[in-house]
Amino acid sequence: MTTVVSVDGEALEARVRAICLVLPEVTEKPSHGAPAFYVKKQFLMLWSNGHHDHDFPHLWCAAPPGAQADHVATDPKRFFRPPYVGGRGWVGLRLDGKVDWGLVEDLCEDAYRAVAPAKLIAVLDAGGDFR
Numbered sequence: 330m331t332t333v334v335s336v337d338g339e340a341l342e343a344r345v346r347a348i349c350l351v352l353p354e355v356t357e358k359p360s361h362g363a364p365a366f367y368v369k370k371q372f373l374m375l376w377s378n379g380h381h382d383h384d385f386p387h388l389w390c391a392a393p394p395g396a397q398a399d400h401v402a403t404d405p406k407r408f409f410r411p412p413y414v415g416g417r418g419w420v421g422l423r424l425d426g427k428v429d430w431g432l433v434e435d436l437c438e439d440a441y442r443a444v445a446p447a448k449l450i451a452v453l454d455a456g457g458d459f460r
Contacts, residue, residue, distance in 0.1 A: 341424060349437055350366075352437070352453065355367065356368075368449060371391075372441050385423055386424040388436075389419050397420040408422055
């Protein structure tokens, strides 16, 4: 039996928003009623109240080739293949329970790098520690 820990949706959104919006040229706009983050293309979606069969807070993010399989194999209780975008290699991360915010930051940056144009990745790399 899985125990779902209540998470403050507003605080969760604020934390993910703060991580994503410091990346070069990122914009946020709602998609399907949820916060979504873009750098020319969408790279992350946050479901603070769950979505479809996943009735727990989570995010979906773009990922480099092979990362989805690696994450799910390493920690299947935390990572999953999200609907709709899982076929494109995106990875889902549960955000209930104790959240490893360093991991969330790493996943957000990896997602950004997976879709951002090379010139913006160069800007990110030149900026040093952007957080």
